Amino acid sequence: MTFEELSLNKSLQRALIDQGYTTPTPIQEKAIPIILKGEDLVGCAQTGTGKTAAFAIPILNHLHHMVGSSKKAKKVRALIVTPTRELAIQIGENFEQYGKYTNLTQLTIFGGVSQVTQVDQLKKGVDILIATPGRLLDLNKQGFIDLDDLHFLVLDEADQMLDMGFINDVKKIVKLTPDNRQTLLFSATMPMAIRELADTLLKSPKYVTVSPVSSTAETVKQKIYFVSKLNKRKLLYHLISEENLSGVLVFSRTKHGADNVVKALKKHGVKAEAIHGDKSQSARQRVLESFKAKETTVLVATDIAARGIDIDQLPYVINFDLPNVPETYVHRIGRTGRAGHEGIALSFCSADEKPYWKDILKLTNVHVKTVDNHPFPYTDEELKEEAHSSANAKKKPANRSGSRPNTAATEPKAEKKPAAKSSPKSRKSASSKENKKRWY
Structure with a gap:
């Protein structure tokens, strides 16, 4: 399959040619036709496989037909929610590259910076909004974001949003969107929690998995x-x-x-x-x-x-x-x-x-x-010492959410015990250990 066979609009095809895109990656080849049909989708693929283009291309194609050269006030038609500022910026850059020959406008918003410029652009109107959960909900609460006309909702890197504790924010965002939206969920991993989330937020979604998460590249x-x-x-x-x-x-x-x-x-x-x-x-x-x-x-x-x-x-x-x-x-x-x-x-x-x-x-x-x-x-x-530490660690409840606890913060304080006489060997061991710590 080639991008020409997907029957994309000419403006979008021209931008893809500029980017050197001729043949879709596996995730793009499987996901784009499903999205073009208007179906909800759950996509799972490793990093570097082209997930962003897999949802950006069909969204741009649909909105270009919908908005065209209309000069009416722009409204948010597509919302992409992603966990970090870096990802939001990266996705925004991709949308800008793919849609540069269209009349569509896009804006990337995130926290940690002044909201003034973001608000000014929102007031002018945008077609596509890429956002981190916190800043999105904040600006919505202030009355600067209206999602009543939304057609596409994309949850990108959904596994990380779960790990970062954004699940409640995601549910709040979903409630702000119309029921007849098309929802796309993309993730690098597919734990059970993601499948459960998909079942509650998506309508009869299609599942697309490329390069199973258990595989590592031969290169x-x-x-x-x-x-x-x-x-x-x-x-x-x-x-x-x-x-x-x-x-x-x-x-x-x-x-x-x-x-x-x-x-x-x-x-x-x-x-x-x-x-x-x-x-x-x-x-x-x-x-x-x-x-x-x-x-x-x-x-x-x-x-x-x-x-x-x-x-x-x-x-x-x-x-x-x-x-x-x-x-x-x-x-x-x-x-x-x-x-x-x-x-x-x-x-x-x-x-x-x-x-x-x-x-x-x-x-x-x-x-x-x-x-x-x-x-x-x-x-x-060292083997004996670390084996002892490992045995103690096993007694603690495991955190399987995808992120490891900060052991420095969670490790219980040692109880004070009467000082015991130490052998020359143990004193030497402690001294050796202290010297190793001082190496840095």
Whole structure:
């Protein structure tokens, strides 16, 4: 199938030619015809497979026929809701590229910045609105957004919206839209919670799944390093410096952890930056642009912030912390090895993360090379210590929502006990451990 066979309007076809689009990707080939027929849809595909174009192209095609060259006051006909500012900006850019030869207007709104400019544009009228949940509901409450004439509602990255606690906001947004809307739900993973959400919000939806979430791209070479938590930063710097790596996306479990990794790398002269929700919008955009321009060598990100990173030729992904949801691993390493290019995915696994690694291998069913000849292998003492920590962690209730709890914040305080005499060996062990902490 080609885009010409989809019978799209000429203005849209012209824009796609400008973008070099000739043949739809699998998700586009399956989803676009369904959307053009006016049916609700649930689409599941890995990152980098063209999900945005899969819903943007048919929406633009329909609205172009509806609005045409009309000069009447513009109303919001399509609403795309997405969890992060980076994703909203990325989607807005795609709509602008695909619809540049149409008379359609689009606006991207998100929090963390002044609403003045956004409100001014809303007052002028827009056809397509891309928004994060918080800012959308806020401006609606203020009376600046009316969704009574909405034709399309798109929930993008629905799994992450669930993980970020946006489910109630999403339900509020749905109530603001007409019942006869066409609803499209897209997600990189398809946990049961997403299916349950689809059943409540969509009408007899069609399900489209491409590149099942259990699969990893053949163009990605995967390696695993078993290393203690104390030595992860040492190993990261070792690999970056010895292999002269550049264009490295590192995944950290927490925002605090991401900042600490960056500080450690910068002490050794590595051009590293962090991107996560605690940074301002302008700071996140600056960091992202610097990384894309190859001015920054290493970008350390949390999973949610990384959803807005769209780089075609990203050579390296490193899992500094393993995710506790195996599908997230597939999503992470899917950021490299795109468009036929080869990529390398390296993972660090500490003793308490071994159960996560077993889950990942079970899901992906691939052989991953174990690298044994690195400078920071487990010591017997570290194995015993981390095995003990892992055993204690198992007693805590697991968080399977897709995000891991901040153990630094949730770990119970140790009870005070009478001081006991320590042996020379234990004192030496404690001293050694303290020295390792001081390395950074």
